[in-house]
Amino acid sequence: MRILIILPNWLGDAIMATPAIELLAKYYHNPKFTFVGSHVSIEALKHHPLCERAIVDETKKAPNRFLATYKLARELGEFHLAISFRNQLHATLLLRFSKTVTCISRRSWHSMFLLSHTPNIKTNQHLVKQYAKLAMCDVDSWDGEALKLKLYIEPKLFDKPTLGINAGATYGSAKRWYPKRFAEVAREFSDRYDIIIFGGPNEVDVANEIESYLKSFNINNYKNLAGKTDIKELCANIAGCSLFVTNDSGPMHAAAAYQVPTVAIFGPTRHKETSQWMNEKNSLIRHEMECSPCMKRECPLKHHECMKSITSLEVIETIKGMDT
Template sequence: MKILVILPNWLGDAVMATPAIELLSLHYPHARFTFIGSYVSIEALKHHPLCERAIVDETKKSSSRLFATYKLAKELDEFSLAVSFRNQIHSSLLLRFTSTVICIARSSWHSKLLLSHTPKIKTDKHLVEQYSELAMINTDHFNGESPNLKLYIQRKKFDRPTLGINAGATYGSAKRWYPERFAEVASSYSDKYDIIIFGGPNEVEMAEEIEDNLKALQIKNYTNLAGKTSINELCSFIAGCSLFITNDSGPMHVAAAYNVPTVSIFGPTRYKETSQWKNEKGLIVRHEMECSPCMKRECPLKHHNCMKEITASEVIEAVKELDLKD
């Protein structure tokens, strides 16, 4: 049975879609997947053992995205089932152009016009649960239970216990805690862990700020990998960490997929919807604010208090609480 899956664009959202994909593979034991998505989502999920084909969607780069979408659809095989985790018109068009009979996407004006199954999925639950409900809408056997996150990238084995620091958050500056505070937390555990600073190509400057602060604190056992890892390496290295300190971000969800002990720092986003899924070793540090969750890329009030008021001491105490659980 061939199933087409259009993945979410963001790394974290793609990881949160993996329980839905696992449910599909369990319900359809002879399933073979074709994944279509952004470069980062494809790089993270293409290792699934039932993935026959993984395609980076580059239709946005075309002078005519409509024609490029049609052309891509006609280059694909026939499918028994197609699911889109994107709520976007070109994704609906892609499913329709494949001539697949059973096409599933969240309810929207374009999906209702173009596709066969367009359920209204309530947003008052974790995004993992939303994706799972969507994927299983055409079955009678879904009991509402979503499995764990699942990535098939091999875990890196470090010689010593390793603390991962992730100060970035691709969505925007409002989700980012401060480099000097990350450095303060890292320095408090530098006697127990080697330190790796993670970050994407656009987060190199922030990682260098953490590095400068560590140097000022005379910490030497760190490696700055910001902008230097592939998606495969990023996932592998995070999976190998003994402890992870992070903003609400894609790497946070990667850590959850491997049950890495994690302290996640939340500010303007809905923590009940995008916190780590089923990571028993994960804790959240956040402050309740009248203005949060605002879901803005930058603080609209210009004070950033939801992150500014979180101290390094609070995060250090959260790490201690994690240690008590082990």
């Protein structure tokens, strides 16, 4: 059975869609997946053993995106089932143009007129559950189960216990805790763990700031991998960590997929919807504010208290209280 899946754009969202993909693999007979998505989501999920084709959607770069979407759909051909985890017009059109009869997408002004199945899914629940309900909307035998996150990238094996530090958050500065405080946490545990500083190409400055603090603390058992890994290498390195300290971010969900003990620091985002899913060893740190969750890229009130009020000592004590 050929199934077309349009993946979410963000790394974390793509990883949170993996339980839904596993449900499709479980409930449909002999499925073969074609993934379409952003470079990041494709690089993370293309290793699935049932993936027969993975395509980076570059229609946004075309002079005429509608025409480019039509051409991509015609190239892909018809499927037995097509599902979009993106609630976006061009994703809907891609399904429609593929001439697939059974097409699933969250209900919107465009999908409800163009596609066969458009369930109205409530957003006041974890995103994993939302994706699972979307994928299973045409399966009567589904019992409501939501599986664990799953990535098919082999973990890297480190010689010593390793603490991963992830100070970035692609969405915006409001989601980022402070480099000095990350460094203070790393210093506290540097006698027990080697340290890896993670970060994407746009987070090199933040990672370098953490590195400068570690140098000032005379800590030298660290590696700064910010901007130096592709998505596969990023996931493999995170998977090999013994402990992970992170902002709300894509790498946080990668750690959850590998059940890495994690302390996740949340500020302006909806933790009930995007916290780590089914990670048995995770602790979430957040301070309730009248203004939270604001969901803004930058603090609109300019005080950033949701993050500023979280101290390095609080994170250190949380780690010490974990069974790692």
